[in-house]
Amino acid sequence: MSKFARIIGTGSYLPPKIVTNHDLEKILDTSDEWIVxxxxxxxxxxxxxxxxxxxxxxASNNALEAAGINASELDLIILxxxxxxxxxxxxxxxxxxxxxxxxxxxDLQSVCSGFIxxxxxxxxFIKTGAANKVLVVGSETLSRIVDxxxxxxxxxxxxxxxxxxxxxxxxxxxxxxxxFSDGSYLSSLQVSNNYINETGYIEMAGNEVFKIAVNRxxxxxxxxxxxxxxxxxxxxxxxxxxxxxRIISAVAKRIKTPMEKVVVTLNKHGNTSxxxxxxxxxxxxxxxxxKKGDNLLFEGIGGGFSWGSALxxx
Ligand code: ACO
Numbered sequence: 347m348s349k350f351a352r353i354i355g356t357g358s359y360l361p362p363k364i365v366t367n368h369d370l371e372k373i374l375d376t377s378d379e380w381i382v383x384x385x386x387x388x389x390x391x392x393x394x395x396x397x398x399x400x401x402x403x404x405a406s407n408n409a410l411e412a413a414g415i416n417a418s419e420l421d422l423i424i425l426x427x428x429x430x431x432x433x434x435x436x437x438x439x440x441x442x443x444x445x446x447x448x449x450x451x452x453d454l455q456s457v458c459s460g461f462i463x464x465x466x467x468x469x470x471f472i473k474t475g476a477a478n479k480v481l482v483v484g485s486e487t488l489s490r491i492v493d494x495x496x497x498x499x500x501x502x503x504x505x506x507x508x509x510x511x512x513x514x515x516x517x518x519x520x521x522x523x524x525x526f527s528d529g530s531y532l533s534s535l536q537v538s539n540n541y542i543n544e545t546g547y548i549e550m551a552g553n554e555v556f557k558i559a560v561n562r563x564x565x566x567x568x569x570x571x572x573x574x575x576x577x578x579x580x581x582x583x584x585x586x587x588x589x590x591x592r593i594i595s596a597v598a599k600r601i602k603t604p605m606e607k608v609v610v611t612l613n614k615h616g617n618t619s620x621x622x623x624x625x626x627x628x629x630x631x632x633x634x635x636x637k638k639g640d641n642l643l644f645e646g647i648g649g650g651f652s653w654g655s656a657l658x659x660x
Contacts, residue, residue, distance in 0.1 A: 347473065347474065347475035347514075348473060348478070348514025348515060349515070349516050349517075350472075350473075350514070350515045350516070350517065350518055350519030350521075351468060351469040351512045351514065351519045352515035352517075352518060352519030352520075352659075353510045353511070353512060353519070353658065353660060354413040354415075355410065355411070355412035355413025355414070355415070355510065355511040356408075356412055356508070356509070356510050356624065356627055356628040356631045356632075357404075357405045357407065357408025357409030357410070357411070357412055357508070357509045357510075358405050358507060358508040358621075358628035358629065359401050359402075359404035359405040359408065359506065359507050360391045360401075360505075360506045360507075360615065361392065361393045361401065361505055363391060363392050363393070363394055364389050364390075364392075365389060365390055365391070365392045366378075366388065366389040367381045367501070370501055373494065374494075374497040375497055376497045376501060381501050384590075384592070385501065385502060385590050385591065385592070385612070386590065386591025386592070386594075386610070386612055386613055387501065387502065387591075387612055387616050387617075389614055390503065390504030390505075390614075390615060390616030390618075391504050391506055391615065391616075392489045392504070393487050393489060393490075393505045396487070396505075397487065398427055398429050398485045398486060398487045398507075399431050399437050399440045399441050399444060399485070401485045401486075401487070401505065401507035402425060402427075402437070402441050402483045402485035403441060403444040403445060404507070405485065405507035405508055405509040405624075405628075406441060406483055406509045408628075409481065409509035409511050409628075410445070410481070410511060413511035415479060415511065416446075417446045417481075418446065418447065418448065419479050420479050420480065420481050420511075421449050421450075421471075421476075421477035421478055421479050422449050422450055422451070422468065422471055422479075422480045422481070423438050423441060423447060423449060423450070423451035423480070423481045423483070424438065424451075424453075424454055424464040424467055424481070425438035425441055425451070425452070425453050425454070425464070426453075426454045426456065426460030426461050426463065426464040426482070426483065426484045426485075426620035427453055427455065427460065427484070427485050427486055427620055428455060428460065428486060428491075428619055428620060428649075429486050429487045429488055429490055429491060430453055430455075436451065436452050436453040437453055437485075438452050438453050439452075441483065445481075454467060456620070456648070456650070457648035457649035458617070458619045458620065458622070458646050458647060459525075459587070459620075459647055459648050459650075459652045459654050460619065460620030461482070461484040461508070461621070461622075461623045461624055461644070461646065462523065462525065462645065462646055462653075462654035462655065462656055463652070463654060464483075464484070465482050465510070465512075465523070465644070465656055466520075466523040466656065468480040468482045468512050469519075469520050469523065472512060472513075472514045478514045479511065479513050479514075480513075481509060481511055481512075482509065482510050482511075483507065483624070484507065484508050484509075484618075484619070484622070484623065484624050485506075485507035485508075485620070485621055486505060486506065486507070486618050486620055487505045488503040488504065488505060488548075488618065488619055489503065489504070489505050491546065491547055491548055492547060492548055493547035493548065498550070498552055499549075499550055499552075501616075502590075503548070503616055503617050503618070504616030504617065504618050505618065506615055506618040506621045506622075506625050507621050507624075507625070508618075508621045508623065508625035508627065508628050510624055510627070519658065519659060520656055520657070521574055521641075521657045521658065521659055522570060522574045522656070522657045523656040524566065524569070524570060524573075524656075525652075525654040526562075526566075526652065526653050526654060527650050527651065527653075528650065528651050531650065531651045532650075533551070534550070534551045534554050534555055534558070534651070535548075535549070535550045535551070535555050535648070535649040535650075536548075536549055536649060537549070556592070556593065558647070558651065559589065559590075559593045559647050560593055560596045562647055562651070562653050563593065563597045563646075563647055564596065564597050564600040566654075567597055567600070567601045567643060567645060570643065570645070570657050571601065571643070571657070574657050576641065576657065578601055578602050578603050581601075581603060581607065581641050581642075582607065582640035582641050583607055583608070583609055583630065583640055583641075583642045583643070584597075584601075584603055584607060584609070584642075584643045584645075585609045585623055585626050585627050585630065585636075585642050585643065585644050586608065586609075586623070586643075586644070586646065587622050587645065587646030587647065587648070588610070588612035588617055588622040588623075588626055589612070589617045589647075591610065591612060594608060594610065594612075595608075609626045609629070609630045609636075610626075611625060611626040611629050619648065622646070623646055627642075627644075631660075636660055637660070638660060639660065640660045641657065641658070641659055641660075642657070642658045642659075642660055643655065643656075643657055644656045644657075
Protein backbone atom coordinates (compact mmCIF):
# COMPACT_ATOMS: atom_id res chain seq x y z
CA MET A 347 0.00 0.00 0.00
CA SER A 348 1.34 3.46 -0.91
CA LYS A 349 0.24 6.90 0.11
CA PHE A 350 0.52 8.35 -3.39
CA ALA A 351 0.68 7.30 -7.04
CA ARG A 352 3.49 9.22 -8.68
CA ILE A 353 4.27 9.71 -12.37
CA ILE A 354 7.81 8.39 -12.87
CA GLY A 355 7.97 8.47 -16.68
CA THR A 356 6.12 9.93 -19.67
CA GLY A 357 6.09 9.07 -23.37
CA SER A 358 4.16 9.87 -26.52
CA TYR A 359 3.94 9.16 -30.22
CA LEU A 360 2.38 10.85 -33.24
CA PRO A 361 1.94 9.16 -36.63
CA PRO A 362 4.14 10.90 -39.23
CA LYS A 363 1.39 11.97 -41.68
CA ILE A 364 0.52 15.66 -41.13
CA VAL A 365 -2.84 17.07 -42.29
CA THR A 366 -2.72 20.87 -42.37
CA ASN A 367 -5.67 23.24 -42.51
CA HIS A 368 -4.62 23.97 -46.10
CA ASP A 369 -4.95 20.25 -46.88
CA LEU A 370 -8.51 20.39 -45.50
CA GLU A 371 -9.31 23.46 -47.64
CA LYS A 372 -8.94 21.14 -50.64
CA ILE A 373 -11.65 18.70 -49.50
CA LEU A 374 -13.99 20.88 -47.39
CA ASP A 375 -15.69 24.27 -47.61
CA THR A 376 -13.43 25.76 -44.93
CA SER A 377 -10.34 27.95 -44.51
CA ASP A 378 -7.16 28.02 -42.46
CA GLU A 379 -8.26 31.43 -41.17
CA TRP A 380 -11.63 30.12 -39.88
CA ILE A 381 -10.14 27.03 -38.26
CA VAL A 382 -7.35 28.94 -36.50
CA UNK A 383 -9.68 31.72 -35.32
CA UNK A 384 -12.44 29.37 -34.04
CA UNK A 385 -10.26 26.53 -32.65
CA UNK A 386 -6.53 27.37 -32.56
CA UNK A 387 -5.73 24.25 -34.61
CA UNK A 388 -3.27 24.52 -37.52
CA UNK A 389 -2.51 20.87 -38.21
CA UNK A 390 -3.18 17.39 -36.90
CA UNK A 391 -1.77 13.88 -37.48
CA UNK A 392 -3.58 11.07 -39.26
CA UNK A 393 -2.73 7.37 -39.34
CA UNK A 394 -2.23 5.66 -42.68
CA UNK A 395 -2.14 2.00 -41.72
CA UNK A 396 -1.10 2.27 -38.05
CA UNK A 397 -3.51 0.98 -35.41
CA UNK A 398 -4.38 2.47 -32.02
CA UNK A 399 -2.16 -0.22 -30.50
CA UNK A 400 0.76 0.66 -32.79
CA UNK A 401 0.69 4.26 -31.51
CA UNK A 402 0.22 3.09 -27.91
CA UNK A 403 3.16 0.69 -28.17
CA UNK A 404 5.68 3.39 -29.11
CA ALA A 405 4.31 5.87 -26.54
CA SER A 406 4.43 3.16 -23.84
CA ASN A 407 7.99 2.10 -24.66
CA ASN A 408 9.06 5.76 -24.47
CA ALA A 409 7.36 6.12 -21.07
CA LEU A 410 8.94 2.89 -19.76
CA GLU A 411 12.37 4.07 -20.91
CA ALA A 412 11.86 7.44 -19.20
CA ALA A 413 10.75 5.65 -16.02
CA GLY A 414 13.80 3.39 -16.19
CA ILE A 415 11.79 0.20 -15.81
CA ASN A 416 11.16 -2.87 -17.92
CA ALA A 417 7.68 -3.89 -19.10
CA SER A 418 8.03 -7.11 -17.10
CA GLU A 419 7.95 -5.00 -13.90
CA LEU A 420 4.45 -3.66 -14.62
CA ASP A 421 1.59 -4.80 -12.35
CA LEU A 422 -1.22 -3.37 -14.50
CA ILE A 423 -1.92 -1.68 -17.84
CA ILE A 424 -4.93 0.60 -18.40
CA LEU A 425 -5.50 1.87 -21.93
CA UNK A 426 -7.98 4.72 -22.39
CA UNK A 427 -9.36 4.69 -25.92
CA UNK A 428 -12.52 5.42 -27.87
CA UNK A 429 -11.07 3.81 -30.99
CA UNK A 430 -9.97 0.29 -29.99
CA UNK A 431 -8.42 -1.96 -32.62
CA UNK A 432 -11.25 -4.49 -32.28
CA UNK A 433 -14.52 -4.97 -30.39
CA UNK A 434 -12.54 -7.65 -28.57
CA UNK A 435 -9.99 -8.45 -27.26
CA UNK A 436 -9.20 -5.28 -25.34
CA UNK A 437 -6.53 -3.28 -27.16
CA UNK A 438 -4.72 -3.17 -23.80
CA UNK A 439 -4.05 -6.90 -24.07
CA UNK A 440 -2.63 -6.49 -27.60
CA UNK A 441 -0.45 -3.73 -26.14
CA UNK A 442 0.59 -5.97 -23.24
CA UNK A 443 1.92 -8.54 -25.69
CA UNK A 444 3.55 -5.91 -27.93
CA UNK A 445 5.61 -4.40 -25.11
CA UNK A 446 6.45 -7.73 -23.48
CA UNK A 447 4.49 -7.31 -20.25
CA UNK A 448 2.64 -10.11 -18.45
CA UNK A 449 0.37 -8.19 -16.05
CA UNK A 450 -3.43 -7.69 -16.21
CA UNK A 451 -4.52 -5.22 -18.88
CA UNK A 452 -7.85 -3.61 -19.71
CA ASP A 453 -9.36 -0.84 -21.82
CA LEU A 454 -11.27 2.07 -20.36
CA GLN A 455 -13.65 4.15 -22.47
CA SER A 456 -14.49 7.66 -21.36
CA VAL A 457 -13.78 9.56 -24.57
CA CYS A 458 -11.92 12.86 -23.99
CA SER A 459 -11.85 12.40 -20.20
CA GLY A 460 -10.51 8.85 -20.64
CA PHE A 461 -6.99 9.63 -19.48
CA ILE A 462 -8.22 11.27 -16.24
CA UNK A 463 -10.51 8.28 -15.60
CA UNK A 464 -7.66 5.82 -16.28
CA UNK A 465 -5.22 7.77 -14.10
CA UNK A 466 -7.69 7.88 -11.22
CA UNK A 467 -8.44 4.16 -11.57
CA UNK A 468 -4.72 3.34 -11.55
CA UNK A 469 -4.29 5.51 -8.47
CA UNK A 470 -6.85 3.40 -6.60
CA PHE A 471 -4.98 0.18 -7.42
CA ILE A 472 -1.74 1.71 -6.13
CA LYS A 473 -3.24 3.19 -2.97
CA THR A 474 -4.90 -0.09 -2.01
CA GLY A 475 -1.69 -2.03 -2.59
CA ALA A 476 -3.18 -4.08 -5.44
CA ALA A 477 -0.51 -2.76 -7.81
CA ASN A 478 2.71 -0.77 -7.54
CA LYS A 479 3.79 -0.02 -11.12
CA VAL A 480 0.99 0.87 -13.55
CA LEU A 481 1.15 1.91 -17.20
CA VAL A 482 -1.62 4.36 -18.12
CA VAL A 483 -2.03 5.09 -21.81
CA GLY A 484 -4.32 7.27 -23.92
CA SER A 485 -4.27 6.29 -27.59
CA GLU A 486 -6.65 7.23 -30.38
CA THR A 487 -7.16 6.90 -34.12
CA LEU A 488 -10.15 9.22 -34.25
CA SER A 489 -9.63 9.79 -37.98
CA ARG A 490 -11.39 6.40 -38.40
CA ILE A 491 -14.64 7.77 -36.94
CA VAL A 492 -14.55 11.28 -38.39
CA ASP A 493 -16.92 12.09 -41.24
CA UNK A 494 -14.45 13.72 -43.62
CA UNK A 495 -17.35 15.44 -45.41
CA UNK A 496 -18.52 17.23 -42.23
CA UNK A 497 -16.55 20.46 -41.87
CA UNK A 498 -17.87 21.11 -38.36
CA UNK A 499 -16.09 18.02 -36.94
CA UNK A 500 -13.43 16.93 -39.47
CA UNK A 501 -11.26 19.95 -38.70
CA UNK A 502 -11.06 19.19 -34.99
CA UNK A 503 -9.64 15.75 -34.46
CA UNK A 504 -6.23 14.09 -34.71
CA UNK A 505 -4.52 10.77 -34.01
CA UNK A 506 -1.82 10.11 -31.40
CA UNK A 507 -0.87 8.46 -28.13
CA UNK A 508 0.53 9.45 -24.74
CA UNK A 509 1.53 7.31 -21.78
CA UNK A 510 2.67 7.60 -18.17
CA UNK A 511 4.16 5.10 -15.74
CA UNK A 512 2.81 5.43 -12.20
CA UNK A 513 4.58 4.09 -9.15
CA UNK A 514 3.67 3.91 -5.48
CA UNK A 515 5.34 6.73 -3.49
CA UNK A 516 5.25 7.85 0.15
CA UNK A 517 6.10 11.51 -0.49
CA UNK A 518 4.02 12.85 -3.36
CA UNK A 519 2.18 12.19 -6.62
CA UNK A 520 -1.51 12.53 -7.47
CA UNK A 521 -2.80 14.86 -4.76
CA UNK A 522 -6.49 14.91 -5.66
CA UNK A 523 -8.82 13.80 -8.42
CA UNK A 524 -12.49 14.22 -9.27
CA UNK A 525 -14.69 12.40 -11.79
CA PHE A 526 -18.18 13.22 -13.10
CA SER A 527 -20.64 11.90 -15.68
CA ASP A 528 -24.02 13.09 -16.92
CA GLY A 529 -25.54 10.73 -19.47
CA SER A 530 -28.42 13.08 -20.31
CA TYR A 531 -26.18 14.76 -22.91
CA LEU A 532 -26.10 11.70 -25.20
CA SER A 533 -27.45 13.56 -28.23
CA SER A 534 -24.98 16.47 -27.90
CA LEU A 535 -21.92 14.40 -28.74
CA GLN A 536 -21.93 10.80 -29.90
CA VAL A 537 -21.00 8.33 -32.59
CA SER A 538 -24.05 7.59 -34.67
CA ASN A 539 -23.88 3.79 -34.89
CA ASN A 540 -25.00 0.78 -32.90
CA TYR A 541 -21.38 -0.46 -32.70
CA ILE A 542 -21.86 -3.99 -34.02
CA ASN A 543 -22.66 -3.73 -37.70
CA GLU A 544 -22.66 -0.12 -38.82
CA THR A 545 -19.91 2.38 -39.46
CA GLY A 546 -20.68 5.51 -37.47
CA TYR A 547 -19.21 8.97 -37.33
CA ILE A 548 -18.85 11.65 -34.69
CA GLU A 549 -21.97 13.83 -34.43
CA MET A 550 -21.69 16.94 -32.31
CA ALA A 551 -23.71 20.00 -31.35
CA GLY A 552 -20.48 22.03 -31.28
CA ASN A 553 -21.87 25.23 -29.83
CA GLU A 554 -23.63 23.46 -26.96
CA VAL A 555 -20.55 21.32 -26.22
CA PHE A 556 -18.43 24.46 -26.21
CA LYS A 557 -20.55 26.27 -23.60
CA ILE A 558 -20.86 23.24 -21.33
CA ALA A 559 -17.13 22.55 -21.57
CA VAL A 560 -16.25 26.11 -20.51
CA ASN A 561 -18.73 26.08 -17.59
CA ARG A 562 -17.93 22.62 -16.26
CA UNK A 563 -14.16 22.87 -16.64
CA UNK A 564 -13.99 26.35 -15.07
CA UNK A 565 -15.97 25.27 -11.98
CA UNK A 566 -14.00 22.04 -11.78
CA UNK A 567 -10.65 23.84 -11.84
CA UNK A 568 -11.79 26.20 -9.07
CA UNK A 569 -13.17 23.34 -6.92
CA UNK A 570 -10.09 21.15 -7.40
CA UNK A 571 -7.70 23.90 -6.29
CA UNK A 572 -9.94 24.86 -3.38
CA UNK A 573 -10.28 21.27 -2.12
CA UNK A 574 -6.45 20.99 -2.20
CA UNK A 575 -6.04 24.32 -0.40
CA UNK A 576 -3.89 25.40 -3.30
CA UNK A 577 -3.82 28.93 -4.68
CA UNK A 578 -3.49 29.61 -8.38
CA UNK A 579 -0.02 31.01 -7.70
CA UNK A 580 1.10 27.61 -6.40
CA UNK A 581 0.02 25.96 -9.63
CA UNK A 582 2.98 25.60 -12.01
CA UNK A 583 1.22 24.22 -15.09
CA UNK A 584 -2.27 23.60 -16.37
CA UNK A 585 -2.22 20.62 -18.76
CA UNK A 586 -5.79 20.63 -20.12
CA UNK A 587 -7.54 18.41 -22.64
CA UNK A 588 -6.76 19.97 -26.01
CA UNK A 589 -10.14 20.61 -27.67
CA UNK A 590 -10.32 24.30 -28.50
CA UNK A 591 -8.01 27.21 -27.59
CA ARG A 592 -11.05 29.30 -26.72
CA ILE A 593 -12.19 26.70 -24.14
CA ILE A 594 -8.67 26.46 -22.68
CA SER A 595 -8.15 30.23 -22.42
CA ALA A 596 -11.63 30.81 -20.91
CA VAL A 597 -10.86 28.30 -18.14
CA ALA A 598 -7.37 29.76 -17.55
CA LYS A 599 -8.87 33.25 -17.31
CA ARG A 600 -11.53 32.09 -14.81
CA ILE A 601 -8.87 30.63 -12.46
CA LYS A 602 -6.61 33.64 -13.10
CA THR A 603 -3.79 31.59 -14.61
CA PRO A 604 -1.73 33.28 -17.33
CA MET A 605 -1.52 31.42 -20.64
CA GLU A 606 2.27 31.21 -20.11
CA LYS A 607 1.48 28.54 -17.48
CA VAL A 608 -0.79 26.51 -19.78
CA VAL A 609 0.57 23.72 -21.98
CA VAL A 610 -0.99 24.08 -25.44
CA THR A 611 -0.35 21.49 -28.15
CA LEU A 612 -3.64 21.55 -30.06
CA ASN A 613 -2.19 23.87 -32.71
CA LYS A 614 -0.08 20.89 -33.85
CA HIS A 615 -2.07 17.89 -32.56
CA GLY A 616 -5.76 18.86 -32.85
CA ASN A 617 -8.08 17.08 -30.43
CA THR A 618 -6.68 13.59 -29.80
CA SER A 619 -9.34 12.71 -27.20
CA UNK A 620 -7.95 10.37 -24.49
CA UNK A 621 -4.41 10.92 -25.78
CA UNK A 622 -4.40 14.70 -25.56
CA UNK A 623 -3.40 15.22 -21.92
CA UNK A 624 -0.57 12.63 -21.75
CA UNK A 625 0.68 13.85 -25.15
CA UNK A 626 0.77 17.47 -23.96
CA UNK A 627 2.38 16.39 -20.69
CA UNK A 628 5.14 14.47 -22.46
CA UNK A 629 5.87 17.36 -24.83
CA UNK A 630 6.28 19.78 -21.91
CA UNK A 631 8.35 17.31 -19.85
CA UNK A 632 10.72 16.60 -22.71
CA UNK A 633 11.18 20.27 -23.69
CA UNK A 634 12.06 21.04 -20.07
CA UNK A 635 9.08 23.22 -19.14
CA UNK A 636 7.66 20.75 -16.60
CA LYS A 637 10.13 19.81 -13.87
CA LYS A 638 10.17 17.43 -10.93
CA GLY A 639 8.13 18.86 -8.04
CA ASP A 640 5.91 21.06 -10.24
CA ASN A 641 2.20 21.23 -9.40
CA LEU A 642 0.11 20.28 -12.44
CA LEU A 643 -3.62 20.50 -13.06
CA PHE A 644 -5.05 18.05 -15.60
CA GLU A 645 -8.66 18.37 -16.66
CA GLY A 646 -10.87 17.27 -19.50
CA ILE A 647 -14.44 16.78 -20.69
CA GLY A 648 -15.92 14.72 -23.46
CA GLY A 649 -18.78 12.60 -24.73
CA GLY A 650 -21.28 11.38 -22.17
CA PHE A 651 -20.74 13.95 -20.89
CA SER A 652 -17.92 12.71 -18.69
CA TRP A 653 -15.40 15.03 -17.13
CA GLY A 654 -12.75 15.10 -14.46
CA SER A 655 -9.60 16.61 -13.02
CA ALA A 656 -6.40 15.54 -11.32
CA LEU A 657 -4.02 17.71 -9.33
CA UNK A 658 -0.59 16.15 -9.51
CA UNK A 659 2.77 16.94 -7.98
CA UNK A 660 5.17 15.79 -10.67
N1 ACO B 1 -15.20 26.17 -41.74
C1 ACO B 1 -15.93 27.25 -42.03
N2 ACO B 1 -17.13 27.48 -41.47
C2 ACO B 1 -17.59 26.58 -40.59
C3 ACO B 1 -16.88 25.43 -40.24
C4 ACO B 1 -15.62 25.25 -40.86
N3 ACO B 1 -14.85 24.19 -40.59
N4 ACO B 1 -17.58 24.72 -39.34
C5 ACO B 1 -18.71 25.39 -39.11
N5 ACO B 1 -18.74 26.52 -39.89
C6 ACO B 1 -19.78 27.54 -39.98
C7 ACO B 1 -21.13 27.04 -39.53
O1 ACO B 1 -21.78 26.38 -40.59
C8 ACO B 1 -21.82 28.32 -39.16
O2 ACO B 1 -22.27 28.97 -40.32
P1 ACO B 1 -23.65 29.79 -40.34
O3 ACO B 1 -23.45 30.89 -39.35
O4 ACO B 1 -23.75 30.23 -41.75
O5 ACO B 1 -24.68 28.80 -39.90
C9 ACO B 1 -20.68 29.17 -38.57
O6 ACO B 1 -19.47 28.60 -39.06
C10 ACO B 1 -20.64 29.20 -37.06
O7 ACO B 1 -20.78 27.86 -36.60
P2 ACO B 1 -20.73 27.51 -35.07
O8 ACO B 1 -20.94 26.03 -34.91
O9 ACO B 1 -21.63 28.41 -34.30
O10 ACO B 1 -19.20 27.88 -34.75
P3 ACO B 1 -18.47 27.92 -33.39
O11 ACO B 1 -17.87 29.22 -33.17
O12 ACO B 1 -19.30 27.34 -32.27
O13 ACO B 1 -17.26 26.91 -33.64
C11 ACO B 1 -16.65 24.68 -33.07
C12 ACO B 1 -17.54 25.56 -33.93
C13 ACO B 1 -15.22 24.95 -33.42
C14 ACO B 1 -16.98 23.21 -33.34
C15 ACO B 1 -16.89 25.01 -31.58
O14 ACO B 1 -18.27 25.02 -31.30
C16 ACO B 1 -16.21 24.04 -30.66
O15 ACO B 1 -15.00 23.93 -30.61
N6 ACO B 1 -16.97 23.35 -29.83
C17 ACO B 1 -16.40 22.42 -28.90
C18 ACO B 1 -16.50 21.11 -29.50
C19 ACO B 1 -15.36 20.19 -29.18
O16 ACO B 1 -14.26 20.57 -28.95
N7 ACO B 1 -15.69 18.91 -29.23
C20 ACO B 1 -14.73 17.90 -29.08
C21 ACO B 1 -15.18 16.80 -28.20
S1 ACO B 1 -15.67 17.39 -26.64
C22 ACO B 1 -14.35 18.10 -26.10
O17 ACO B 1 -13.28 17.66 -26.43
C23 ACO B 1 -14.54 19.24 -25.22
